[in-house]
Amino acid sequence: MTSQSSDKPEQRGYTVQRKQPIIFWVFIVIAIPALLFVGVYSAGYRYNKETRSLTRTAAISLISTPKNATVSLNSEVQAETTPYIKTASAGAYRITVSKPGYHTWEKQTTITPGKSIVFPDIVLFYSELTQKPFVETRSLLENSLEITKIDTVTEAASKLANAERILSEQGFSNIEQLQVITGGPKLLLVDPKAARTYVLKDINDTDYTTIIDGAITDATWIDKNTLLYASGTDLWLYQLDPKNMDLIARVGTPITSVGAHSSGQYFYYTTNAGLYAVEYDSRDRRQTWTLLSAQNIFIDHIRNNGRTIVTTNTQDPTATATKNSIDLYEADTFLQR
Numbered sequence: 001m002t003s004q005s006s007d008k009p010e011q012r013g014y015t016v017q018r019k020q021p022i023i024f025w026v027f028i029v030i031a032i033p034a035l036l037f038v039g040v041y042s043a044g045y046r047y048n049k050e051t052r053s054l055t056r057t058a059a060i061s062l063i064s065t066p067k068n069a070t071v072s073l074n075s076e077v078q079a080e081t082t083p084y085i086k087t088a089s090a091g092a093y094r095i096t097v098s099k100p101g102y103h104t105w106e107k108q109t110t111i112t113p114g115k116s117i118v119f120p121d122i123v124l125f126y127s128e129l130t131q132k133p134f135v136e137t138r139s140l141l142e143n144s145l146e147i148t149k150i151d152t153v154t155e156a157a158s159k160l161a162n163a164e165r166i167l168s169e170q171g172f173s174n175i176e177q178l179q180v181i182t183g184g185p186k187l188l189l190v191d192p193k194a195a196r197t198y199v200l201k202d203i204n205d206t207d208y209t210t211i212i213d214g215a216i217t218d219a220t221w222i223d224k225n226t227l228l229y230a231s232g233t234d235l236w237l238y239q240l241d242p243k244n245m246d247l248i249a250r251v252g253t254p255i256t257s258v259g260a261h262s263s264g265q266y267f268y269y270t271t272n273a274g275l276y277a278v279e280y281d282s283r284d285r286r287q288t289w290t291l292l293s294a295q296n297i298f299i300d301h302i303r304n305n306g307r308t309i310v311t312t313n314t315q316d317p318t319a320t321a322t323k324n325s326i327d328l329y330e331a332d333t334f335l336q337r
Contacts, residue, residue, distance in 0.1 A: 058111050061085045062097060064122035066330040069099040082122070095119075102329070103127050108284040121265040125277055125328050129292045134310050134323035170208060184221035186240070188229075191215065197229075199240065212238060218257045218299075222264055230255035235269055235278070249278045249288060257299040257315070261306030268309060270297050275311070277328070291328065307331060 062071060064082040071078040074094050080086065082097060090113045096106040102124035109117055167175050167189075174193050181188040187205070189198040192215040199210040214231035221227055227238045228248075235249040235258065248267055259268040265280045268291075275292040300312040300323060307328055312321040 057087045057089050058114055059085055059116040060088050060093070060095070060111070061116065061118040061120070062095070062122060063120045064097050064105070064124060066099065066102075066124060069097045069102075069122075069124060072096045072098070093117075097122055097124065099124055101127055103289045105287065107281075107287075119281070121263050121281075123261070123266055123329055125289055125291055126330075129275075129326050129328070131292075131311070131324040131326055134325040170206070181216065181219050184219075184227070185224040186221075186227075188212075188216060188219060188227075197231075199227075210240070217255060220258055220260055220302075222260050226264075228258055228260050228267055230258050230269060235267065237267075237280075248280070248286065251276075259299040259302045259309060261302075263306065266306065268299060268302070270299055270311075272296075275299075275309070275326075292326065304331070 060073070062082050062084040067082050069082045071080065071082060071084045072095070073088070078084065078086070088111055090111050092108070092110050094106065094108050096104055098104040103126075105122050105124060107119070111117055167178065172178060172191070174191070177191070177193055179190040179192065181190065187200045187202055189200055191197070195213070195215050197212040197214065197216045198208050199212065200207070212229070212231075214234075216229045216231055219227055219229035222237075225240050227240070229236055229238060233251050233254055234247060235251075235255055237246040237248055238244075239246075249269070251269075251271060253271045253273060255269045255271055257270045261267070267278050267280065269276055269278070272295055274290060274294050275297055276288055277291055278288045279286050296313045297311050298313070298315050300310045300321075302309055303325075309326045309328060310323055311326060312323050314321050
């Protein structure tokens with residue numbers, strides 16, 4: 001009896017000693033593959049059932065105003081709405097973002113392994129716009145910053161001291177035909193006869209070396225260095241320093257007025273046929289939307305960071321104008337810059 005009871009503690013100790021290294025190795029066997037899996041997954045690799053191999057993926061990110069828009073990838077509707085972010089395998093994708101009552105946004109893009117595609121400023125414009133009589137509610141500061149539309153030099157001479165004298169000294173003979181566009185960081189002197197525009201500090205500037213080919217019909221400054229302007233049937237984006245010109249759109253009829261969204265990603269313009277929007281993002285192509293079909297409509301100014309356009313029925317500063325306010329899309333906060 002005594003000898004049997006004395007053997008049990010030794011046997012139990014031996015069993016415990018054997019279990020400890022077994023548990024340790026079981027943990028190692030499980031942990032190493034798990035860590036490898038986490039590392040591979042974090043690096044963007046996924047198992048491809050078709051090729052039976054690991055394939056490196058990327059992500060598609062879509063942020064829209066308004067939000068909660070439907071996302072489709074290659075005509076397959078996704079369960080998630082915008083804001084949307086999801087991993088995707090490399091390949092070609094036709095991406096569409098849509099919502100009832102709005103124009104559809106779409107892009108053809110190609111995803112390469114490890115490189116994500118981001119579209120952070122998608123705007124869905126109303127498919128039907130409503131014009132409302134414009135009621136002036138701007139502050140004095142906003143009024144002072146309004147871009148003045150084109151005036152002839154004679155009309156602008158009262159506020160631009162010595163205009164005619166200085167222009168005569170510069171050798172311009174057709175002073176009555178010259179036009180000025182004020183209201184931005186630079187003054188634009190338009191010579192329609194010579195089909196060129198001079199970019200000046202002010203009317204007293206004698207440096208006429210910065211020249212834009214073509215007579216500008218309307219323009220607006222995106223910032224102190226970037227000018228959006230129309231010349232004939234072309235819509236251009238012009239950077240002063242370094243000098244760069246980007247053709248945004250070329251349409252079939254002359255562009256009569258222009259405007260810009262505060263994000264700098266969407267531009268507006270009018271022709272004698274209506275009001276349009278065009279995106280700046282040139283991946284795949286620049287999509288253009290017909291916002292409103294109407295004659296005698298011109299962009300007077302932009303409000304609410306690009307969400308609202310105030311239009312007028314004339315560009316003649318001496319005529320009595322009828323102004324309307326047009327909301328272009330539902331107000332979200334992410335693009336209010």
